[in-house]
Amino acid sequence: MIRLALCLFVCASFPSLADSLRLEGEAFKPSAKVVWAATNTIPPSLAVYRVVPRQFSNESISNFLKIVSFKPATMKVSPDKQTMSWQGNSENGTLVRSLDIMPSSGCINYFNTAVALDDPKHPVTGVPSYEEVETLAAHYLQLLGGDTNQISWKPQSRTELNSTSYNRKPSNGGQIISQSVLKRGIMLCRQIDGVRFNSPCGRGGIFIGFGSHAAISDLQLNWRNLQALHRFKTLSKESIIRQIKDGKSVIPDPENTDTSALSLAKKFRIISLVPRYWGEVGGAAQDDVYPFAEINIAADVGTNTMNFTINCQILLTDAVAP
Amino acid sequence: MEFGDSRGSRGLKWMTIQACNILRANNITSMANNSKLPIGDNLHLLLGAASLSYAVPNLGKYYGSNLVNNITVEQSWFNGGIHAFNDAHGGVTNTVIFRAMGQQNCFGDSFSANQPPDLNTAFTIHDQPVYTP
Numbered sequence: 226m227i228r229l230a231l232c233l234f235v236c237a238s239f240p241s242l243a244d245s246l247r248l249e250g251e252a253f254k255p256s257a258k259v260v261w262a263a264t265n266t267i268p269p270s271l272a273v274y275r276v277v278p279r280q281f282s283n284e285s286i287s288n289f290l291k292i293v294s295f296k297p298a299t300m301k302v303s304p305d306k307q308t309m310s311w312q313g314n315s316e317n318g319t320l321v322r323s324l325d326i327m328p329s330s331g332c333i334n335y336f337n338t339a340v341a342l343d344d345p346k347h348p349v350t351g352v353p354s355y356e357e358v359e360t361l362a363a364h365y366l367q368l369l370g371g372d373t374n375q376i377s378w379k380p381q382s383r384t385e386l387n388s389t390s391y392n393r394k395p396s397n398g399g400q401i402i403s404q405s406v407l408k409r410g411i412m413l414c415r416q417i418d419g420v421r422f423n424s425p426c427g428r429g430g431i432f433i434g435f436g437s438h439a440a441i442s443d444l445q446l447n448w449r450n451l452q453a454l455h456r457f458k459t460l461s462k463e464s465i466i467r468q469i470k471d472g473k474s475v476i477p478d479p480e481n482t483d484t485s486a487l488s489l490a491k492k493f494r495i496i497s498l499v500p501r502y503w504g505e506v507g508g509a510a511q512d513d514v515y516p517f518a519e520i521n522i523a524a525d526v527g528t529n530t531m532n533f534t535i536n537c538q539i540l541l542t543d544a545v546a547p
Numbered sequence: 548m549e550f551g552d553s554r555g556s557r558g559l560k561w562m563t564i565q566a567c568n569i570l571r572a573n574n575i576t577s578m579a580n581n582s583k584l585p586i587g588d589n590l591h592l593l594l595g596a597a598s599l600s601y602a603v604p605n606l607g608k609y610y611g612s613n614l615v616n617n618i619t620v621e622q623s624w625f626n627g628g629i630h631a632f633n634d635a636h637g638g639v640t641n642t643v644i645f646r647a648m649g650q651q652n653c654f655g656d657s658f659s660a661n662q663p664p665d666l667n668t669a670f671t672i673h674d675q676p677v678y679t680p
Contacts, residue, residue, distance in 0.1 A: 314617075315660075318659050318660055319619060319655065320616055320617045336618075336622070345669070383676065383679050384677060384678075385675070385676065386675045387674045387675070388671060388672070389674075390651060390669035390670070391669060391670040392670075393670060394584065394666075396579045396580075396581075399579075399670055402669060423636040424633060424634055424636045425632065425633050425635075425678065426633050427634035432629065432633055443629070445630065445633065478601075478635070478636070478639075480604075481602055482638065501636075507634070519636075534638055536636075
């Protein structure tokens with residue numbers, strides 16, 4: 226009776242959390258043996274965070290509006306009152322500048338195509354190097370209330386807009402007359418306790434790009450305000466293998482995985498396991514931010530090896546860590 | 548094969564093909580050297596990937612919403628790619644480069660304001676990596 230009461234207490238303590246540990250993708254149930262071949266270790270415990278509404282400070286917003294040359298008076302508010310927007314059109318009506326701020330989800334989206342125009346009469350100059358872009362990214366993240374200690378600097382996704390112009394169409398014998406970089410940017414993933422979010426930056430992090438004279442050409446900030454909720458022990462490797470065998474893992478990108486070939490596999494080897502935090506896309510609502518395991522698997526299919534990724538629970542949700 | 552035709556405003560103006568290596572640099576150079584570029588004098592822009600690409604879930608949504616918000620066609624394609632790949636989790640292991648090509652005066656085209664290709668302007672290729680691992 227005491228044991229039953231204890232069990233009910235534990236279940237009643239964290240029912241919503243266990244329910245909210247959602248994995249997105251196509252269910253994976255292995256048809257062959259699963260063995261552990263990973264050399265990295267699983268952290269003994271990981272924390273779950275609650276998303277609390279973020280309020281960008283008035284000073285942050287005011288400074289940023291000055292930088293991107295929008296006036297507070299031209300702000301429009303969405304019908305649900307969740308988004309503040311500013312827009313700027315060119316003379317012909319094309320949208321060239323846009324800023325959306327969603328304070329509740331810590332989300333900002335901005336672009337300005339005018340600072341990276343491929344116009345021979347006004348060539349783009351002063352596009353910052355990647356090293357300068359990193360420094361600027363840290364500066365703007367701080368200005369908007371983000372914590373640069375939570376940036377995972379490597380690996381980082383980089384982008385630059387390259388232009389190559391020919392005097393005539395190449396098929397008509399055209400020769401290259403100019404090559405230039407119109408803008409340059411980086412995508413930086415957020416990490417908490419050394420654990421990255423589950424995408425380059427769209428689910429937690431910052432993408433920022435710069436055009437002529439280091440003016441901001443693009444900004445995508447996803448920086449939810451997080452409050453530590455509980456720290457839980459993690460599953461053992463035996464429990465993770467059991468979860469996989471029981472079909473409780475998912476293939477997150479089935480569109481890019483040959484799932485039909487997996488049914489022919491003779492063995493599945495777990496090559497690596499990396500904890501990640503789950504973030505919803507952009508300004509989408511999210512109650513809790515929780516970790517999961519991103520597992521790289523090698524499937525032995527005949528004489529070939531096929532690598533693919535699955536996601537799996539990592540928390541032992543009825544075991545709170547000290 | 549040549550995209551675009553001479554029916555002025557009623558003709559095909561922009562063509563986007565989301566497929567791996569559809570505008571791969573070596574192939575485009577080879578087509579150009581053999582006068583086989585699939586762009587005649589009427590297509591404004593041809594857009595696609597110059598590398599491997601992936602079926603990322605939100606690409607169509609972002610590209611479409613940018614286009615209908617009257618952002619330039621080129622910027623919409625690049626924005627769509629960057630934002631969709633920024634959201635993607637797992638599975639993307641290669642650099643993905645998006646490309647737009649056409650006469651320079653068409654790179655400012657949007658749905659509401661655009662102009663026919665001016666053959667006196669430079670023929671231009673824009674490449675933008677939308678994801679690097």
